[in-house]
Amino acid sequence: MPETPRSEQELLARARALAGRRVIDVATQLQLSMPRSMRAGKGFVGQLIERALGATAGSLSEPDFQHLGVEMKSIPVAADGRPLESTYVCVAPLAEPAGRFEHSAVARKLARVLWVPVQGERGIDPAERRLGSAVLWSPDEHEMATLRADWEELMERIALGRVEETTARHGVALQLRPKAADSHARRSGIGRDGAPTETLPRGFYLRASFTAAVLRRCFLAV
DNA sequence: AGCTGATCATAT
DNA sequence: ATATGATCAGCT
Numbered sequence: 001m002p003e004t005p006r007s008e009q010e011l012l013a014r015a016r017a018l019a020g021r022r023v024i025d026v027a028t029q030l031q032l033s034m035p036r037s038m039r040a041g042k043g044f045v046g047q048l049i050e051r052a053l054g055a056t057a058g059s060l061s062e063p064d065f066q067h068l069g070v071e072m073k074s075i076p077v078a079a080d081g082r083p084l085e086s087t088y089v090c091v092a093p094l095a096e097p098a099g100r101f102e103h104s105a106v107a108r109k110l111a112r113v114l115w116v117p118v119q120g121e122r123g124i125d126p127a128e129r130r131l132g133s134a135v136l137w138s139p140d141e142h143e144m145a146t147l148r149a150d151w152e153e154l155m156e157r158i159a160l161g162r163v164e165e166t167t168a169r170h171g172v173a174l175q176l177r178p179k180a181a182d183s184h185a186r187r188s189g190i191g192r193d194g195a196p197t198e199t200l201p202r203g204f205y206l207r208a209s210f211t212a213a214v215l216r217r218c219f220l221a222v
Numbered sequence: 223a224g225c226t227g228a229t230c231a232t233a234t
Numbered sequence: 235a236t237a238t239g240a241t242c243a244g245c246t
Contacts, residue, residue, distance in 0.1 A: 035231080042230050043239025050239080059233050059238035076241080086225085088240060120241090168226045178227055187236090200227095201236085208224085 004054040008068055008112075008136065014053050015072075015116055015134035023118070024127035026052055038126050046074040049116050049131070061090065061105055063112070070136070071109045076120020077132065081215060084120040087206040092176055094189035094199060097158040101148045104155075106174065106204050110147065113137050115215060135218035143173070143214065150174035154204075161190045163199055173210035179203030 005011040018026060023045060027034055030051055035041020055064040055072060063071040076084045090105040101107055117132030139147060150171040157166045158176075168175045180201045191197030 038241060039243095040230065042241045043232070046239040047232075057238085059236080061237065064238095074240085085241065088238085091237070122242095175226090178229085181229070183228060 004056050004065065004067070008070060011053060011065060011068060011070060011114060012134060012136055015049075015114055018049070018052060018116070018131045019133040021131050022127065023048065023129045023131070026131070027127075034127050038122075041126070045076075045118055045126075045129075046072075049074050049118075053114075063109055065114075068112075070112045070114055072114045072116065074116045074118050075211060075215075077117045077215075078121055079119075081117065081132075081219065083208040083211045083215065086175070086177075086208050087211055088179070089174070089204040089206060091179060092154070092158065092202045092204050094158055094163060094187055094202065095196070097155050097190070099155075101151050104151060106147065106151055110139060115211075115218065117215070133222075135215070135222060137214055137218050140217075143210075146173045146210075151204075158190065161192045161194055161197075163189055163202070164192075168205075171207070173207055175205050175207055176202050177205050 005014055024034060027048055032048060035044050050064060050072060053072060056066050057064045063069050073087055075087060078084055090109055114134055114136055116134045119129040150173055154166065154171060154174065154176050157163060166176055168177045170176065178200050183200065185201050186198040187201040189197050189199035
């Protein structure tokens with residue numbers, strides 16, 4: 001297990017040293033065996049890269065590299081570099097939705113992100129998928145405004161007890177989607193009358209259309 | 223073909 | 235139990 005990087009530059013250098021390598025080679029080096037399938041190992045590649053880079057936050061509600069304030073996200077991409085999936089950000093607070101965007105978990109996690117592209121096409125054997133060149137990103141003014149507007153809209157709906165009628169169709173960049181073991185999971189929330197109720201746990205996700213624009217901008221600058 | 227709602231594994 | 239890491243599968 002590598003030590004945690006001491007600077008952003010060191011983190012980026014380490015991440016870029018992974019570029020071009022296959023998932024199975026990184027796994028072998030860390031003495032990890034491959035899951036039977038991506039269905040059975042959904043988080044495997046992300047956790048593999050966290051280990052390879054020396055992330056520290058575990059399952060805490062903190063950026064992966066706490067001392068650097070950097071969140072690492074592996075992102076499955078097609079041959080043309082476009083993301084194939086949305087990106088999970090964090091759980092949505094359904095019971096105590098007060099607060100300002102600047103202090104939200106969404107804003108803290110997205111303040112600085114290390115994107116690590118990974119070949120994600122379903123036709124490629126998971127073991128054979130290659131890592132791409134990582135990029136560091138912070139939201140620009142426009143991206144930040146979009147994220148804030150989405151967050152405020154979604155949080156307002158939660159606060160007003162309208163989470164049940166809020167779907168993944170809401171939000172330009174950020175969406176609210178189920179985040180649970182299954183559809184029977186329940187979490188405290190706010191009901192239509194403003195009274196406490198039980199509802200399906202949800203998380204904030206970035207739409208693939210948004211991360212596509214982010215990656216385009218990052219790779220243009222490189 | 224893209225997207226939404228559902229789901230799988232692991233850490234603490 | 236609830237956070238993290240995500241991808242799957244079926245519908246539009």
